[in-house]
Amino acid sequence: MIKLTGVAASPGIAIGEVLLLEEELSYDKVKVEDIAEEKDRLKEALLASKEQLIAIKKKVEEEMGSDKAEIFQAHLMVLDDPELTSAIENKLEAEAINVEAALEEAIEGFASMFANMDDDYMKERASDIRDVGDRILRNLLGVEAQSLAQLEREVILIADDLTPSDTAQVDKEQVLGFATKIGGRTSHTAIMARSLGIPAVVGAKEILEAVETGTTVIVDGIAGVVIVDPTEEQLTEYQQKLADYQKRQEKLAELKDLPAETEDGHRVELAANIGTPADVTSALENGAEGIGLYRSEFLYMDRDSLPTEEEQFEAYKEVAERIDGPTVIRTLDIGGDKELPYLDLPDEMNPFLGYRAIRISLERVDIFKTQLRAILRASKYGQVKIMYPMISSLEELQAANQILAEVKEDLTKEGVEFNSELEVGMMIEVPAAAMIADLLAKEVDFFSIGTNDLIQYTTATDRMNEQVADLYQPFHPAVLRLIKRVVEAAHKHDSWVGMCGEMAGDRRLAPFLVGIGLDEFSMSAVSIAEVKEVIRSLTLQQAEEVVDQVLALSTAKQIEDLLAKY
Ligand code: PEP
Numbered sequence: 433m434i435k436l437t438g439v440a441a442s443p444g445i446a447i448g449e450v451l452l453l454e455e456e457l458s459y460d461k462v463k464v465e466d467i468a469e470e471k472d473r474l475k476e477a478l479l480a481s482k483e484q485l486i487a488i489k490k491k492v493e494e495e496m497g498s499d500k501a502e503i504f505q506a507h508l509m510v511l512d513d514p515e516l517t518s519a520i521e522n523k524l525e526a527e528a529i530n531v532e533a534a535l536e537e538a539i540e541g542f543a544s545m546f547a548n549m550d551d552d553y554m555k556e557r558a559s560d561i562r563d564v565g566d567r568i569l570r571n572l573l574g575v576e577a578q579s580l581a582q583l584e585r586e587v588i589l590i591a592d593d594l595t596p597s598d599t600a601q602v603d604k605e606q607v608l609g610f611a612t613k614i615g616g617r618t619s620h621t622a623i624m625a626r627s628l629g630i631p632a633v634v635g636a637k638e639i640l641e642a643v644e645t646g647t648t649v650i651v652d653g654i655a656g657v658v659i660v661d662p663t664e665e666q667l668t669e670y671q672q673k674l675a676d677y678q679k680r681q682e683k684l685a686e687l688k689d690l691p692a693e694t695e696d697g698h699r700v701e702l703a704a705n706i707g708t709p710a711d712v713t714s715a716l717e718n719g720a721e722g723i724g725l726y727r728s729e730f731l732y733m734d735r736d737s738l739p740t741e742e743e744q745f746e747a748y749k750e751v752a753e754r755i756d757g758p759t760v761i762r763t764l765d766i767g768g769d770k771e772l773p774y775l776d777l778p779d780e781m782n783p784f785l786g787y788r789a790i791r792i793s794l795e796r797v798d799i800f801k802t803q804l805r806a807i808l809r810a811s812k813y814g815q816v817k818i819m820y821p822m823i824s825s826l827e828e829l830q831a832a833n834q835i836l837a838e839v840k841e842d843l844t845k846e847g848v849e850f851n852s853e854l855e856v857g858m859m860i861e862v863p864a865a866a867m868i869a870d871l872l873a874k875e876v877d878f879f880s881i882g883t884n885d886l887i888q889y890t891t892a893t894d895r896m897n898e899q900v901a902d903l904y905q906p907f908h909p910a911v912l913r914l915i916k917r918v919v920e921a922a923h924k925h926d927s928w929v930g931m932c933g934e935m936a937g938d939r940r941l942a943p944f945l946v947g948i949g950l951d952e953f954s955m956s957a958v959s960i961a962e963v964k965e966v967i968r969s970l971t972l973q974q975a976e977e978v979v980d981q982v983l984a985l986s987t988a989k990q991i992e993d994l995l996a997k998y
């Protein structure tokens with residue numbers, strides 16, 4: 433028995449036999465005489481790759497929806513990138529090597545550039561580039577990819593990394609789970625596994641050495657553990673866990689279309705946080721009533737120039753059209769841990785306290801206006817709302833609103849339609865904003881409390897720093913008091929108030945948040961049913977009593993212990 437730990441990428445438990453996806457692509461790097469012939473081979477391989485990608489894209493579009501097919505659009509863009517072709521051709525000419533070697537070196541050059549970026553999201557894009565490189569190489573070598581579409585038996589896929597092309601073809605009936613050597617929570621393997629509902633662990637470093645095809649393994653996608661050659665006791669234990677998990681999922685699934693209301697009829701809204709239009713599918717499947725946070729910055733990432741107004745409009749419109757309820761689009765929240773290499777942001781000592789989010793938008797009014805135009809235009813297609821990130825003073829809010837007013841005026845002059853009644857809100861993620869929520873509430877229609885940042889700024893604890901992770905306390909009385917204050921200030925001024933930080937999806941906090949009167953909870957789609965279950969199991973009065981008990985306590989530990997009981 434060997435127990436390996438990795439990253440819990442997609443919840444669930446799988447027990448079964450391994451299908452090891454091995455890389456059998458090999459060739460020798462050799463000198464060549466006829467460079468023109470290598471160039472021709474490259475052209476043919478590129479063409480074949482393109483045809484395959486178009487076919488896969490079409491298949492995925494038909495079977496899984498257009499959002500899942502976006503990855504293949506990105507692959508086609510990599511394939512069509514003239515920089516890639518010329519990098520390969522330059523190598524051919526300069527080194528007179530075979531095209532396989534030139535291709536691999538060029539791909540590695542591009543991929544490692546992405547892999548070395550600080551940002552997790554950008555890092556993951558390296559695997560897209562390698563995936564495309566692999567496809568071209570297979571075509572050069574005439575090696576067919578292992579088909580995952582028609583497997584004869586149930587298996588657990590184990591691989592170095594599962595490429596999007598692999599996962600897109602996966603036969604859901606036969607693939608019980610995944611485990612890979614590389615990847616993080618935002619890797620495509622993880623994203624695809626979550627949307628397919630297949631348990632997965634990524635980043636299990638020693639996995640390839642530990643298994644071969646046919647080995648029995650347990651993939652625990654909740655704990656992020658892979659057990660190779662489990663003992664009899666472990667098998668029994670995990671079979672029970674699997675049965676319990678399935679029962680629980682069935683129970684939660686029954687809540688999907690039920691309202692999020694307390695036993696005595698106090699109703700709140702449960703919404704989902706999304707990063708791209710592709711996440712809408714999972715939001716809908718999990719019963720989200722709206723999108724409480726659309727992190728628009730993902731549209732700006734993984735590319736080398738700003739997205740145009742038209743591109744943004746299309747993305748916002750797609751989400752607005754697919755969601756019956758509200759779609760809260762947050763304006764660009766870049767800086768901090770999210771970089772945009774093409775904007776050339778300064779290196780800073782304290783990026784989270786520096787030039788980020790609304791601070792950039794207010795200075796780069798050109799970028800801000802383009803985004804506001806796109807959002808306003810999309811407002812015709814659904815219940816679109818605008819939300820500013822990181823506001824820390826009244827002046828900032830007023831300046832943002834002033835720019836919004838100018839954009840509206842421009843659109844009106846141009847005769848472009850938009851919803852002139854569209855609601856405007858701001859995130860409360862800075863303690864200064866929480867303290868003057870009463871003043872800010874007069875200028876907006878709603879607040880959404882961004883607890884991920886609010887906790888870090890309130891407790892002076894870097895949200896990314898493992899070493900001080902213990903001090904990053906959602907249950908800290910200061911954090912809870914600030915949140916309550918914000919809700920009260922908003923209600924006093926007839927604004928509604930939501931929460932889109934991770935705290936909103938923590939079932940333990942649901943009674944407290946209902947009790948203080950939070951109107952909307954926005955979270956990762958997979959948490960919605962659990963939070964709904966808690967809300968539906970209590971009365972408003974019970975929730976209010978929890979608030980009194982919480983506020984009487986003095987430490988995060990005491991509060992956490994109390995809330996764990998509900
Ligand atoms: C937050 O800070 O709580 C939030 C939702 O924003 P982000 O996690 O994108 O910083």
Ligand code: MG
Pocket residue numbers: 861882884885
């Ligand atoms: Mg934030």
